[in-house]
Amino acid sequence: SDDITVIADGISVVKACGMIGREVEKITGVETVSYLLEKANELHKSIFLLGCRPEVVALFREKLACDYPNIVIKDLVNGYIEHKDDVFRRHVAEGADLVFTALGVPNQELLIHKYFGEAKKGIFIGIGGSIDVISGAKKRAPKFFQKHNIEWLYRIMKEPNRIRRFYQNNIKFIRDIRKLKR
Ligand code: UDP
Numbered sequence: 001s002d003d004i005t006v007i008a009d010g011i012s013v014v015k016a017c018g019m020i021g022r023e024v025e026k027i028t029g030v031e032t033v034s035y036l037l038e039k040a041n042e043l044h045k046s047i048f049l050l051g052c053r054p055e056v057v058a059l060f061r062e063k064l065a066c067d068y069p070n071i072v073i074k075d076l077v078n079g080y081i082e083h084k085d086d087v088f089r090r091h092v093a094e095g096a097d098l099v100f101t102a103l104g105v106p107n108q109e110l111l112i113h114k115y116f117g118e119a120k121k122g123i124f125i126g127i128g129g130s131i132d133v134i135s136g137a138k139k140r141a142p143k144f145f146q147k148h149n150i151e152w153l154y155r156i157m158k159e160p161n162r163i164r165r166f167y168q169n170n171i172k173f174i175r176d177i178r179k180l181k182r
Contacts, residue, residue, distance in 0.1 A: 003116075007032055009128075011149045012170040016177045026149075029130035030140065033100070036123065037068050037134075040098055046072035048091045050111075051079035051102025052131050059135035079103045084111065092119050099124045102131055105169060 008014045008024045009032065017024045040047060052060065057078045064071055074096040077087055084103070092099065092115045099122045101108035108126030116124055132138040140146070141154035152170065156162045 010170070011152070012173055015174060019174075019177055019181060029128050030133050032125070033127050033130040033134060036098055036125070037064075037071065041068040041070045044070045044072065045097035046074050047076075047098040047100065048074040048096035049076045049100040049102065049131070050084060050088050050091070051077075051100065051108065051127075052135075053080065053137075054078040056132055056135050056137045059137055060131050063135055085114070089115050089118070092116075092122075095119070095121050097122055100131070101126045102128060104128065105165075 006013070007027055007029075008017060009027060009029050011026060014024055014026045037047075039045070047064075049057070049060070057076050061073070061076055064073060074094065075091060079102060081087065088101070088111055099112075099119075101111050101124075103111065103126075105126065105128060108128070112124045112126060129138065133140050141151040145151050145154040152166060156166055
């Protein structure tokens with residue numbers, strides 16, 4: 001649909017695009033979110049976030065006040081509450097210019113998919129762990145890992161239980177694309 005933009009935010013998406021003959025550059029979630037915050041600040045736009053741990057939300061709130069003072073905060077709600085659907089739906093109805101979900105893949109995308117049709121405005125985006133990094137709660141992988149496209153390896157080393165998801169979202173994903181091509 002014209003309403004949807006796919007951002008190649010990881011090396012597996014970049015590779016998959018290459019396999020179907022489209023050269024794309026990787027743009028990370030951190031870069032995309034930083035850009036959107038920059039623009040929202042310039043244009044005095046509003047934000048609603050659902051996701052992240054409570055302490056990350058608190059850090060992000062400080063970051064907004066400090067670095068993006070013109071952004072109107074509709075609400076910042078941590079991603080460990082009950083009734084996420086209800087909270088999300090209510091805010092979709094009220095409307096914000098930036099609507100961020102940070103609940104991990106695929107829950108953040110599924111939630112957007114469910115209620116996007118009810119929205120009157122806004123850029124909706126599943127941002128994964130971007131705010132964990134932007135808020136300063138988590139460090140990005142060192143430059144070496146970034147340069148060699150192995151940030152995923154750093155993340156697995158830091159959080160070994162990511163290995164399962166890495167397999168699903170990357171190894172299996174690439175294999176599926178290869179199958180589609182044949
Ligand atoms: N998260 C959340 N609620 C949950 C699970 C995850 O708010 O029930 C948040 C988590 O704190 C993090 C973000 O979702 O800020 C992304 O999670 P993760 O890094 O696991 O996902 P990825 O970015 O790898 O998709």
